Amino acid sequence: MTAxxxxxxxxxEASRLRLSGHWSLQRLGAVWPRVRAPTGEVxxxxxxxxxxxxxxxxxxxxxxxxxxxxxxxxxxxxxxDQALLELVQQRSLKQRPDRAKxxxxxxxxxxxxxxxxxxxxxxxxxxxGFIGLVLETIGAVLIGRRRLRLTAAVHHMETxxxxxxxxxxxxxxxxxAVVAYLGATVLAGFGAQVFTVELVNFAFLREFGVLLTAIxxxxxxGSAFTAEIGAMKSGQEIDAIRTLxxxxxxxxVLPRILALLLMMPVLSFLATLSGMVGGALVGIxxxxxxxxxxxxxxxxxxxxxxxxxxxxxxxxFAFLIAVVGCLEGLKVAGSAASVGQHTTxxxxxxxxxxxxxxxxxxxxxxxIGL
Amino acid sequence: xxxxxxxLRGVRNAFGTTVVHENLDLDIYRGEIIGLIxxxxxxxxxxxxxIVGLIRPSAGxxxxxxxxxxxxxxxxxxxxxxxxxxxxxxxxxxSSLTVxxxxxxPIIEHQRDVPPEIVERLARLKIALAALxxxxxxxxxxxxxxxMRKRAAVARALALDPQILFFDEPTAGLDPISAAEFDQLVxxxxxxxxxxxxxxxxxxxxxYTICDRVAVLGNKHILTIGPxxxxxxxxxxxxxxYFQGPRGRxxxxxxxxxxxxxxxxxxxxxx
Numbered sequence: 113m114t115a116x117x118x119x120x121x122x123x124x125e126a127s128r129l130r131l132s133g134h135w136s137l138q139r140l141g142a143v144w145p146r147v148r149a150p151t152g153e154v155x156x157x158x159x160x161x162x163x164x165x166x167x168x169x170x171x172x173x174x175x176x177x178x179x180x181x182x183x184x185x186x187x188x189x190x191x192x193d194q195a196l197l198e199l200v201q202q203r204s205l206k207q208r209p210d211r212a213k214x215x216x217x218x219x220x221x222x223x224x225x226x227x228x229x230x231x232x233x234x235x236x237x238x239x240x241g242f243i244g245l246v247l248e249t250i251g252a253v254l255i256g257r258r259r260l261r262l263t264a265a266v267h268h269m270e271t272x273x274x275x276x277x278x279x280x281x282x283x284x285x286x287x288x289a290v291v292a293y294l295g296a297t298v299l300a301g302f303g304a305q306v307f308t309v310e311l312v313n314f315a316f317l318r319e320f321g322v323l324l325t326a327i328x329x330x331x332x333x334g335s336a337f338t339a340e341i342g343a344m345k346s347g348q349e350i351d352a353i354r355t356l357x358x359x360x361x362x363x364x365v366l367p368r369i370l371a372l373l374l375m376m377p378v379l380s381f382l383a384t385l386s387g388m389v390g391g392a393l394v395g396i397x398x399x400x401x402x403x404x405x406x407x408x409x410x411x412x413x414x415x416x417x418x419x420x421x422x423x424x425x426x427x428x429f430a431f432l433i434a435v436v437g438c439l440e441g442l443k444v445a446g447s448a449a450s451v452g453q454h455t456t457x458x459x460x461x462x463x464x465x466x467x468x469x470x471x472x473x474x475x476x477x478x479x480i481g482l
Numbered sequence: 483x484x485x486x487x488x489x490l491r492g493v494r495n496a497f498g499t500t501v502v503h504e505n506l507d508l509d510i511y512r513g514e515i516i517g518l519i520x521x522x523x524x525x526x527x528x529x530x531x532x533i534v535g536l537i538r539p540s541a542g543x544x545x546x547x548x549x550x551x552x553x554x555x556x557x558x559x560x561x562x563x564x565x566x567x568x569x570x571x572x573x574x575x576x577s578s579l580t581v582x583x584x585x586x587x588p589i590i591e592h593q594r595d596v597p598p599e600i601v602e603r604l605a606r607l608k609i610a611l612a613a614l615x616x617x618x619x620x621x622x623x624x625x626x627x628x629x630m631r632k633r634a635a636v637a638r639a640l641a642l643d644p645q646i647l648f649f650d651e652p653t654a655g656l657d658p659i660s661a662a663e664f665d666q667l668v669x670x671x672x673x674x675x676x677x678x679x680x681x682x683x684x685x686x687x688x689x690y691t692i693c694d695r696v697a698v699l700g701n702k703h704i705l706t707i708g709p710x711x712x713x714x715x716x717x718x719x720x721x722x723x724y725f726q727g728p729r730g731r732x733x734x735x736x737x738x739x740x741x742x743x744x745x746x747x748x749x750x751x752x753x
Contacts (some may be wrong), residue, residue: 137642171603
């Protein structure tokens with residue numbers, strides 16, 4: 113980039129505009145601040161010393177001329193440059209610099225709150241409707257009017273159940289160990305370290321085993337349901353299924369729900385065991401509670417009903433996760449971006465629902481004295 | 483049309499054991515519109531991607547406007563990337579930005595010395611050059627039709643005033659009217675802005691309407707390259723079935739008709 117190349121302009125006598133140099137976007141940096149519309153009539157433009165012109169250069173020149181309806185006489189331009197200039201002049205007349213300003217204020221705020229509320233209600237209505245549809249299809253399967261797709265169900269049992277065993281066990285084990293540490297630290301203050309055993313066992317049997325599993329499965333399988341079905345929806349596969357006279361609920365949704373209904377209790381049971389083992393290991397190794405004492409204490413204090421309280425919730429959560437995951441997948445419209453949005457929505461909704469329902473169960477079981 | 487703008491020599495592309503290109507040579511001249519055709523899987527898109535640096539060939543050299551297109555030197559890459567604009571199949575517009583913002587992005591990123599109001603004016607000019615209505619500027623890509631999205635993509639490709647425009651299947655998925663309009667747009671832009679245009683296409687009408695030369699990809703290299711009138715008489719069986727099939731003949735007939743009508747009109751005018 114030599115100095116001779118840099119674009120320049122000067123007004124000579126009799127309002128003639130003389131241009132020189134390389135009028136291209138890359139080199140116009142120094143020119144832009146000086147560009148302003150002329151004060152009077154422009155008699156002619158001399159372009160004989162222009163070495164290059166692109167659309168940005170042409171626009172700068174038009175701005176210098178005040179965006180005229182008609183170009184003043186052009187002198188010494190190369191034919192190609194002149195043609196370019198004329199094209200840009202024609203097209204720039206069609207420009208209309210308007211931009212809708214975002215509307216700030218109390219009304220849009222209220223509007224958004226209203227929208228969100230209406231949306232939430234609509235989501236709830238859709239979910240209830242979908243649950244109804246699923247139950248109806250299950251009923252049709254039971255009386256033999258629709259088929260149960262066992263192969264698909266077994267496939268989903270493998271991906272949502274068997275494949276999830278390592279991560280569910282590992283995480284529960286770690287949380288078990290953490291709870292044991294936490295309990296021991298707090299309880300040591302009362303000299304009641306040995307209650308760590310109850311803390312870990314009660315927590316995992318009643319709550320953590322099933323809750324941790326539900327959250328992991330929601331993130332792992334619920335989102336996968338949404339993404340799988342959503343991708344099929346955006347690829348019009350769901351439409352194809354319908355036009356071929358098949359039922360997407362029977363074909364895609366029921367096998368997934370069935371698989372999760374069967375696998376969640378199993379996963380929850382494994383998670384509960386892993387958590388208890390994690391707690392026991394910490395108790396025995398780090399807190400110097402002897403294995404014998406730990407086991408005796410466990411047998412003395414822990415009743416079987418805690419396990420039933422925990423496992424009872426597993427199929428409920430499974431149903432919620434599978435239904436929301438499939439419904440969000442079916443809501444996908446159009447593009448791939450929509451698949452992403454609905455996958456996020458699916459995970460957020462399922463985790464929210466699982467924790468809320470768990471809290472309601474906790475109150476319920478306490479009130480009925482279990 | 484004598485200056486070679488894009489020069490490929492001995493290019494080799496392979497994925498695993500599948501060789502897509504072997505010893506491929508290609509010259510593209512400044513100011514021409516060149517059509518790139520070939521059967522599915524013949525590596526048209528791969529070739530385009532290797533020219534613009536999205537895929538690195540395992541052998542060979544690629545020169546674009548005198549620069550080594552395989553260079554990794556940041557300054558040279560910047561020069562290179564400014565020299566071309568690419569229009570992908572469905573536009574590949576940024577979905578979270580309006581059309582105007584889409585066109586402004588490259589200018590803001592690469593040309594920081596342009597004042598903001600000028601950036602917006604430039605972007606609006608590019609949108610007008612791509613023959614989009616002014617009210618399309620404030621819309622999001624999802625609100626546009628397929629044809630408009632492609633025009634918006636052209637506007638974005640033009641943002642930095644490139645010398646070369648690459649198109650990947652520009653008329654795929656367009657109705658015949660939009661496709662013909664798009665062909666005209668490419669032709670107008672190429673002629674008035676002095677652009678060199680490389681079009682990958684299956685659309686025979688596009689080939690007959692806008693392309694100065696046609697390169698046929700097949701058998702891992704360029705089978706033949708030249709003006710359409712020469713290429714369509716090539717002996718190669720694939721080229722024969724391509725141009726002599728029912729669709730090829732229809733497009734050629736239309737072209738011939740249009741030309742003869744134009745000729746009659748011209749003589750009538752003279753008389």
